[in-house]
Amino acid sequence: MTPTPSDADDPLSWAREHTPILRSFQDEYGETRPLEDYTVAFASHLEPKSGVAIETLRAAGAEVLFTPSEPQSTHGPVVKELDARDGITAFAWEGMTDEEFDAAQHDLLEREPDFILDDGCELIAKVHADHRDVAADVIGGGEQTTAGITRLEAMEDEGVLEFPVYGVNDTPMKHFFDNVHGTGESSLTNIAITTNAIISGKDVVVCGYGYCGRGIARKARGMGAQTIVTEVDPRKALQAHMDGHRVMSMAEATEVGDLFITATGNREVMRKEHFEAMQDGATLANSGHFDVEIALDDLEAMAEEVTTPKEGVTQYQMSDGRRLNLLAEGRLVNLTGPYSQGHPAEVIDTTHAMMFIAAHDMLAGDGDALTPGLYNIPDRLDRAVAERKLETLGVSIDEMTESQRAYGKEWEHPDSSF
Numbered sequence: 071m072t073p074t075p076s077d078a079d080d081p082l083s084w085a086r087e088h089t090p091i092l093r094s095f096q097d098e099y100g101e102t103r104p105l106e107d108y109t110v111a112f113a114s115h116l117e118p119k120s121g122v123a124i125e126t127l128r129a130a131g132a133e134v135l136f137t138p139s140e141p142q143s144t145h146g147p148v149v150k151e152l153d154a155r156d157g158i159t160a161f162a163w164e165g166m167t168d169e170e171f172d173a174a175q176h177d178l179l180e181r182e183p184d185f186i187l188d189d190g191c192e193l194i195a196k197v198h199a200d201h202r203d204v205a206a207d208v209i210g211g212g213e214q215t216t217a218g219i220t221r222l223e224a225m226e227d228e229g230v231l232e233f234p235v236y237g238v239n240d241t242p243m244k245h246f247f248d249n250v251h252g253t254g255e256s257s258l259t260n261i262a263i264t265t266n267a268i269i270s271g272k273d274v275v276v277c278g279y280g281y282c283g284r285g286i287a288r289k290a291r292g293m294g295a296q297t298i299v300t301e302v303d304p305r306k307a308l309q310a311h312m313d314g315h316r317v318m319s320m321a322e323a324t325e326v327g328d329l330f331i332t333a334t335g336n337r338e339v340m341r342k343e344h345f346e347a348m349q350d351g352a353t354l355a356n357s358g359h360f361d362v363e364i365a366l367d368d369l370e371a372m373a374e375e376v377t378t379p380k381e382g383v384t385q386y387q388m389s390d391g392r393r394l395n396l397l398a399e400g401r402l403v404n405l406t407g408p409y410s411q412g413h414p415a416e417v418i419d420t421t422h423a424m425m426f427i428a429a430h431d432m433l434a435g436d437g438d439a440l441t442p443g444l445y446n447i448p449d450r451l452d453r454a455v456a457e458r459k460l461e462t463l464g465v466s467i468d469e470m471t472e473s474q475r476a477y478g479k480e481w482e483h484p485d486s487s488f
């Protein structure tokens with residue numbers, strides 16, 4: 071039998087099949103439509119999995135306005151499919167320039183969303199900086215990545231945040247899985263496919279040992295790499311050391327590394343002084359949210375010649391003959407390279423579930439209205455998504471007995487034998 075290409079009719083079909091939590095929300099809230107009266111703005115990498123998140127918000131009744139969180143990770147067929155649906159509007163297209171991306175986000179904000187689900191805090195920052203009248207009426211928001219949380223903390227410190235925002239990134243159901251396993255696997259997968267080079271046996275330098283860096287380093291070692299970690303936080307450095315990775319300063323690592331991957335959320339982690347010392351053929355990739363972790367201006371300024379020997383690889387030839395290979399133009403390597411598909415669907419299912427929960431709880435939940443600020447998602451909601459995920463996996467766990475619950479609350483321990 072000749073197979074029927076189902077993704078030609080529906081580019082979300084495969085992702086939908088692998089995102090059971092979102093499907094369960096579609097079933098549950100498709101009837102009651104708790105978000106019926108609200109307009110929700112959604113910024114994300116626009117590929118099939120975020121498409122399923124968008125259609126889930128719509129199924130729950132929201133009018134959805136969507137835009138990319140990074141101009142180069144957009145999949146055109148997904149945008150076309152969603153934009154054609156009633157109640158969903160795209161402020162996006164494949165191949166946007168940085169300027170078009172910026173303008174589209176401003177256009178979206180002029181539509182006065184009630185709620186903003188963000189990825190990197192671009193929409194939330196823009197609404198505060200340039201659309202203050204709109205910000206005044208926004209009910210709340212949710213932020214899905216570490217880089218966005220850092221910006222929100224800065225806004226909160228300055229006292230400029232106009233509405234409450236759930237730090238979705240900081241909820242266990244997000245960062246324990248998405249940051250560690252999603253970024254870990256998808257970064258290495260996309261580096262391997264883009265370069266068609268082996269990871270096993272290579273000296274792989276992971277810059278930053280936070281959630282993402284830990285995932286990348288652990289999985290690189292699982293593939294047979296010799297892993298090296300660089301850090302600025304002594305506790306994270308020690309943790310990397312105890313986990314069995316070699317820990318060095320960036321200056322030391324530059325001399326031995328074959329493949330460098332940044333995941334710090336910081337800027338200029340690799341810069342001129344490092345490029346000067348790297349070995350011929352070293353490969354540089356970034357998994358952090360913004361394309362500032364590798365100092366691209368330094369690379370440009372130092373290169374005698376710049377070529378693209380393979381799609382997704384930019385090669386900088388230095389005056390001494392060394393070649394440094396930059397992947398995905400220093401943007402998120404798991405999301406913007408030519409072969410990149412982002413996180414595995416099963417992992418992003420939990421992230422998008424928590425984004426949905428953020429909107430549902432603030433707009434239609436039964437809790438008290440929050441004042442402006444950055445908040446953690448209530449633990450009971452995080453647990454509920456974990457339970458739903460385990461259910462989809464067919465995994466059962468135990469429940470504490472009454473006596474065990476009581477034991478956790480007592481301090482005298484009368485029945486202990488010492």
Ligand SMILES: NC(=O)c1ccc[n+]([C@@H]2O[C@H](COP(=O)([O-])OP(=O)(O)OC[C@H]3O[C@@H](n4cnc5c(N)ncnc54)[C@H](O)[C@@H]3O)[C@@H](O)[C@H]2O)c1
Binds near residue numbers: 217248302306334335
């Ligand atoms: N690629 C993806 O799909 C994806 C997914 C989730 C998060 N992210 C992004 O990845 C980045 C890291 O996220 P995270 O959750 O791991 O953050 P994290 O805060 O847990 O970890 C960042 C680590 O980098 C370290 N660091 C900071 N500056 C450094 C420097 N100059 N050199 C070495 N280490 C340094 C910090 O000490 C920290 O341990 C953020 O930009 C986040 O938004 C990307």
